[in-house]
Amino acid sequence: MKYIWLIPLLPGLGAAINGLLGIRYFSRKASGAIACTMMLAALGLSLVAFWQMLGLPADARGVDVVVAQWIPSIPLATSNGQVGMFGVPWGYRLDPLSGMMILVVTGIGTLIHVYSTAYMADEPRGGVARFFCYLNLFCFFMLNLVLGDNFLVMFVGWEGVGLCSYLLIGYWYEKKSASDAGKKAFITNRIGDWGFVLGVFLIYSTFGTLDFRAVQNAAATMPVEAMHFGVLSFICLFLFVGATGKSAQIPLFVWLPDAMEGPTPVSALIHAATMVTAGVYMLGRNAVLFSHAPYVMTIVAIVGVLTALMAATIGLVQYDIKRVLAYSTVSQLGYMFTAMGVGAFSAGAFHLMTHAFFKALLFLGSGSVIHAMGGEQDMRKMGGLKKYLPVTFATMMVGTLAISGIIPLSGFFSKDEILFQAFVHNKVVWVVAVITAAMTAFYMWRLMSMTFFGGYNGPAWETSSHAAVATAAAHHVPHPADPHAHGQAHKDDHEVSHGPADTHGHDDHGGGHGHGPWHGPHESPTPMTFPLMALAVGAIVAGLVGVPIAMGGSNAIEKFLEPSFTASESAVAGEGAAKGAEASAEAASAEHEAEPHVSVNVERGLMLFSLFVAICGIAVAHKFYVKNPEISDGLAEQWAGAHKVLSNKYYVDEAYDATVISGTFAAGKGLWTVDRNVVDGVVNGSGWITIISAWFSGLTDRTVVDGLVNLVGRICEEGSFWFRKIQTGLVQNYALLMLFGVFAFVSIYLFMR
């Protein structure tokens, strides 16, 4: 466990190798192999470290490894007037929460790396190396984020994953929509990061340290801010602003759907499984702070559940397969925040883990579908793919059932835990969450129906091997059978699938086909199906670590994660610390007392109810999209207004355009006017003053100073013109003059005496 610093370092090394050498020298396979090897090694180390941690007693599962002193101690005043020593070590901390996270990141990361080797196989050689460089770099930063033992190391990872997200969304940077999406993601994240940084500043000025454990222990001694909005509440609010940016919550969720412009493995790894959960992880990491700020907790819960509902409703009507999944991700992240907000930190973290499995699975499955369809993302042009993509279908079905919350797949346990906790703490939140759960089941089944069931609606393909022209045409001209070919709702998805630089080569690649015309839907090669199957297994069994007590399980994950969410008693020594432990224990017991006890039967009833809701959602979707597809069209017409609002994502982007963005532009233009007139005026004015005074100064210089100097020169010159004539060079002249001189002096001497 001493070597946990190697876990982030290995992908970093892979990124360095691929980035410095790979882009120029390595083949596609070599750069892929390097990246995969590094991730595999990191996974191995993570497993070893995790296993060793499991061997420790539950209250000692927190290992700090300080790699180096990063920022040496410098005196810096805190808000209570004391001058603290501000120093930050580059430290890693392995505890149950970060242990779970590194397993998720390295495990899913490795599978996605493997998947990418096949998915990206038709990219240009340098592009593949660049892709794997970014992907490895992302893992490096993500592991720093989850392993960092203080806010600053976490912040490095936090910013780093944002950077990699930007780079990978804009991976096809020739495509305008992709580079725009990258910028959107980056800038939106900056707004959140602003909050995060403010939170970190406030933490230092309040506690005088940035170490997670020290902050936790210090915060545990402070009273719960139940009646007022104190400094802890502000810290938590700022941190939550950071989390909304990174984890795509209201109001900063707009970047995540656009982030689907990136390659699908990126969407799976970064925008579903790992990076977007960083906000949830951060909240969990600061659980002690948050549980001392009940107001902020309420805000978190409300924002979370509203995000879940809003994203789910948008997801109901999207036609782009990846956008459905993107809104689903936003929605599921909303679930996690709901869990955090009602104080169920373990449930949120548990859902984080299960979601990582099934959402990565769904994204990779959608990637496989897109791959099979030659780059097509519009679900209306799919359908009936079950027989062409058996493995993808089976694994995606697992993912769908898991996210819908069908027993005994992983999503059931985690989602149910959240719903249960929400029911216990806040009935309104629970109702909204249940509605969202039904919608989740509905839109996921809708996705499956439109993609895999029914008849094939996609473009025709040529069976002959030399029909490149026909295939290229077929790719862009919709099939005559497609009823939506020129439909109205087609617009918003159109640019995604047929972007101006649609050169990313999905058109014609895949197992055994080589470079040639597209031969119709086909199953993906093994490197793509293997991760699907592995993740499907994960999506099935991951929930078993959290089987609730009501079902005869032990909810192992909650017990396992609990030490990460409370102030540690064993690690602290001294009087104040003891007090802190006491206070936290009191707080915990108070919480328990406040918690209404819900009988096991109620919990079981809730489970059955949510299962029922999920099945209802699936059944309705099945009826709408498989049995009677015309019903959905009819509904869309009947509720045209609502449908339009949902299709346009509640006009949030437009609203931001009208307010924040145009406001920013107007402010920028205003400032520019001020700049040009006032600031430039002052600068130019002072410039003119300088020029004029310099002109006068020059005039004085030329006349007075130069005049004097020249005058002296002229005097010397004129004088010497006459005097030099004495210098004849003839000795006798000199001697004569000397004689006269002597004669004169002697005469004076003699006669003037």
Place this chain on the structure above:
Amino acid sequence: MPITPTHYMLLSAALFIIGVIGVMVRRNIIIIFMSIELILNAVNINLIAFSDQLHNVIGQVFAVFVIAVAAAEAAVGLGIILAFYRNKESVNIDEMNLMRW
């Protein structure tokens, strides 16, 4: 008629004036040197005359110094004249006007 210091001084003055006139008017640098020697010897006569008159030997000592210095000066001067002659094929002092502006 006894020889008095006046006679010595007249002789000395005559020699001195002859020397000065020689230095001033002659063009041959060797003659000028010789005239300088005359001037020096006029001084020597004075020195020795007064030394005898005043019974003080210092005057004679000075005369010896003057002779020694004159000898050294003649040596250096002749060297310069030789070097000059090699360059200019002449010992005419009118042509020695290099040290002018």
